[in-house]
Amino acid sequence: MSRIALIIEYDGTNYCGWQIQKNGVSVQQRLEEALEKALGMKTAVVGAGRTDARVHALGQVAHFDADTDIPADKFFYVLNTLLPDDIRIKKSFTAPEGFHARFSAKGKHYRYVIRNAREKGAVDRLYTMFVPVPLDVERMRQAAKQVEGEHDFAAFCAAGSDLKGTTVRTVYSVDVTKDGDYIMIDVKGSGFLYNMVRIIAGTLISVGKEKLSPQDVRNAIEAKDRTLAGATAQAQGLFLMEVYYEFFHNSY
């Protein structure tokens, strides 16, 4: 039995998210279906983290265990033949000793993409959140600094979340960059609460609109009060870019 790791890109538009659910088709389901065809038996796929419906991934990581003659790097070809076009294996390889896609993950990089223009786009509609009000990027950067570091992020967690354990997380960096009509928010951290990145994005958008100040963001964190942070930004602007491990590095 050997453990094989996968780096996966997907367009989340047509999926109910990463995780298998009763209602709707998930990315995990499509992967397990492809693996069953490749291996001739049901095989569970373990992902580094869940993504919601319509959220995309350029660098999701997963593993599975198989007793197979197929060399690890050949699953790249085999699975891509069996998967739909909107799920692509970028790389497959023998997992390092002791590797677990979820438990070994040391952190993640998410990107949130905003279209900040007068008109909605057609081509980018499934991959951005549209914000017609001009956003003050410098002000968003100041608020982003408040989010960085180790904090109790209870204010940045979806209300009603089933929390097991602490809401303390470490955010390594929050970078806000502008490129033409697009504003990118790159968030890197040790781990994230449910909807945390989308709430950070929604909060920075409120700051960019001057509905909140950078100080309000600090206050929301200190008060641990979800109602003091901004709205949850739309799913389709979010991309899981990379999962960090001690074992290996993948970057996009």
Next chain:
Amino acid sequence: MSRIALIIEYDGTNYCGWQIQKNGVSVQQRLEEALEKALGMKTAVVGAGRTDARVHALGQVAHFDADTDIPADKFFYVLNTLLPDDIRIKKSFTAPEGFHARFSAKGKHYRYVIRNAREKGAVDRLYTMFVPVPLDVERMRQAAKQVEGEHDFAAFCAAGSDLKGTTVRTVYSVDVTKDGDYIMIDVKGSGFLYNMVRIIAGTLISVGKEKLSPQDVRNAIEAKDRTLAGATAQAQGLFLMEVYYEFFHNSY
């Protein structure tokens, strides 16, 4: 009666192209349906140029004539409310005196986007052509220079085209740029034969693969022989970026 001009963005994925056809839904059809709802009567929309199935546009231009109280700039809002998400009006305005979307056009800018990487993408699959073989961009640039200028482009016109008149066209510039895994071919010219930009892209891809040389491209033009140029590149990598007029300037 006044003539109103539209600048239009669309995602060509779900359309049979710009022009109304018996089989399949076209962008023009969706626009005329929206206009009929807005104006209460059938109204023809004239586009600057046709685009094929799955070809995208960031700056298509069209006009229509209407006897209406709706101010020209309000069609931006009215039509966007009535159109599907994958067709967006970027701007609407009273056309200058004598303006005709097709006959007044002085030239066009097309962009062809190649994903040049080992693996296919998921998120970009509908907006790029995938080429796994590493392309020699410098060699493509040398070939691009052969295409620039006034030439008889018979070799770069879809075989069997119903040609009315000359196949001489002026290509102002062909620029090849690389950005990470993406190679962009920007072609600007006075006018284009059927499939001409896709054949230019396919030919430059063959040059990048070292299947053709820059000199072969010159020879194909001089021989006016379609079989000496490269294959027609896939539709989904092509974007109509801008239509040039003396009357006004739109750029994306």
